[in-house]
Amino acid sequence: MKLVVAVILTLTTALFAQSPGLTHTSPGALLPGRTQALTVHGANLLGATNLWTGFGAKALSAAATNASAAKFQVSVPATVPVGIHAARVASANGVSSPVLLMVDDLPSVADAGTNTRATSAQPLAWPVAVDGAAAALGFKFYRVTVKAGARLAIEAVAKRLGSKLDPVLRLLDLKGRELAFSDDESGLGGDCRLAHTFAVAGDYLIEVRDINFGGGSDYRFRLRVGDFPLVSLPFPAAVKAGATATFAFVGPQVDQLKSVTATVPPDAARLALSAKFPGGKSSAFAAALVSDTAEFVDxxxxxxxxxxxxxxxxxGLNGRFLKPKDRDFWKFDAKKGQRVLFTAQTRSLGSASEVMLQLRDPKGTAIASSSPNDAGEGSVTNTIPADGTYFLVVDELIRRGGPQHAYRIEAARLTPGFTLDTEVDKVEAAPGGSFTVKLNVARRDFPGPITLAVFGLDGVTLADDAIKEKATSGTLKVTLPESAVPGSLSCFRILGKAQIGDGEVQSIARTTSALKKLFPAMPFPPRELDGSIALGVKAKP
Structure with a gap:
């Protein structure tokens, strides 16, 4: 009997000590400028009392008496734009990986669960957003009432939240006739949306399903129904860190939108922006990249x-294809022997475009071109053969153009350097304890040693904080102070530094591979999480 009791106690302790894990939140979005309840769902959430969000929300209270759910009262700043953000929770057992949710100016309702037939469609008083999950081998139906001349925008946010759902939207009349259809809109990462103006007042149906008729709790979605514009990305698509910029918007329906001026917050990896039509009640959302270089606009x-x-x-080169067959020329001065690299960004930004790049010499002769078979979004590199003025020519791959077509090019001079990456997005340790992070090194004409530093953590001690000459990996050891508080949560980054020539080269360790494992359905994981590692302080055994 004593042996049985001992085994039970051991198993119970092991289960209790497991790190918290998150699957989703309810509601799927928080309203800006409000204090509201947020329930996080997952596993091992008993005792989870610390909530971190990527948008500066403050957890006023916590109730985590259930292993599969923890409830927080959350205050959201009124200045937070509509958009997709991340959240984590921590307890004395560790820290969770991130879950994605929205800040939205649309009120949330839960899916009824019984709306799998047109005859049992869930009525919606729009503008509104529904948090639900697709029905396996079936459909979800929603009923809306509109006036003649009303414009209705409908958007399925699923893959952008990390869901397995590959959504398909249809707008139907009550006789089942299709008025509009959307699947895999370019630039939405597999999600879809549509807008329709009704000639006749009455009731209409919205149908949601998975393209392969998958369903269940892993096939979650947020269905946004309102009067919002169809925005894909801001223009310019990036802004230099610390700068203030004025942005227009790119997308299928943006013609009435006013420009927005915004300043990049300190240490931001992206700048969230939202926009609504004049007199509108709901917003579209987009985000600008934050770069460490000057940004040029065509x-x-x-x-x-x-x-x-x-x-x-x-x-950074920001351009638009305003009409079909549009072509952009850029020019720059270069010296013989310099190595240059131009990397396109389109789909990862939300653009409908794909681009072809061509590098031309001062006489206009092509010396290098990108390939449509590139694994990425297109790039071209070359060693400059002689001093002079060179040209970069940018074409849309199949010569499309219009309000939804834009691009950004990273224009770089290739010099000796290195990049770092790690396969972890979180670490855990007790007060006075340690954790390690393995770092992989990609070198470019630089064999020398790399010094490692951590920023975002106070009072820690580093060991093995140098990657040896010619090494392609290293393992950093970090020891917490005894004063670290169990249940606390911090986010930090690892910085590599090396003396190369007459200057110091720095590189932040990226966590791209870890994010791709966490969000396998997303073609482009959240950029703002790349390089950020969470530390959960555990209780001492």
Whole structure:
């Protein structure tokens, strides 16, 4: 009997000591400027009392008496734009990986669960958003009432939240006739949306399903129904860290939107932006990248070498294809022997475009071109053969153009350096204890040692904080102070530094591979999480 009791106690202790894990939240979004309840769902949540969000929300109270759910009262700043953000929880047993949720100006309702037939469609008083999950081998139906001349925007947010759902939307009349359809809109990462203006007042149906008729708790979605514009990304698509910029918007329906001016917050990896039509009740959302280089915007007309937009390396190049067959010329000065790299960003930003890049010499002769078979979004590199003014020509792959077509090019001078990455997104240790992070190194014409540093953690001690000469990996050891508080949660980054030539080169360790494992359904994991590692302080055994 004593042996049985001992085994039970051991198993119970082991289960209790497991780190918290998250699957989703309810509601699927929080309203800006409000204090509201947020329930996080998952496993091992008993005792979870610390909530972290990527949008500065404050947890006022916590009730975590259930292993599969913890409830928080959360205050959200009124200044937070509509958009997709991350959250984590921590307890004395460790810290969770992130879960994605929205800040939304649409009120939330839960899916009825019984709305799997058109005859039992869930009525919606729009503007509203529904948090639900797809029905396996079936459909979800929602009923809306509209006036003649009303415009209705419908958006399924699923893959962008890490869901397995590959959504399909249909708008139907009550006789089942299809008025609009959407599947895999370009730039939405597998999600879809549509907008329709009704000629006749009455009731209509919204149908949601998975493209392969999958369903269940892993096939969650947030169905947004309102009067919001269809925005894909801001323009320019990036802003330099610490700068203030004015943004227009790119997307299928953006013609009435006013420009927005915003300043990048300190240490931000992206700048969330939202927009609504004049007099509108609901917002679209987008995000600008935050870069460490100057950002240039194409000056139309720039469709020839004579009218090329000038820039200096390194830089971000922001352009638009305003009409079909539009072409952009950029020009820069370079010296013989310099190595240059141009990397396109389109789908990862939300753009409908795919681009072709061509590098031309001062005489206009092509010396390098990207390939449509590139694994990424297109790139071109070359060693400059002689001093002079060179041209980068940017074309849309199949010569499309219009309000939803834009791009950004990272223009870099390739010099000796290195990059770091790790396969972990979180670590745990007790007060006075340690954790390790293995770092992989990709070197570029630099064999020397790399010094490691951590920022975002106070009072820690580092060991093995140098990667040896020519090494392709290293393991950093971090020891917490005895004053670390069990149940607390911090986010930090690892910085590599090396003396190369007359200057110091720095590189933040990326966590891309860890994020791809966490969000396998997302073609482009959340950029703002890349490089951020969470520390959960555990109780001492």
């Amino acid at each position: 000056a139309e007309p720039n469709d020839s070498a004579e009218t090329a937009t000038p820039f200096t390396l390194p830089a």
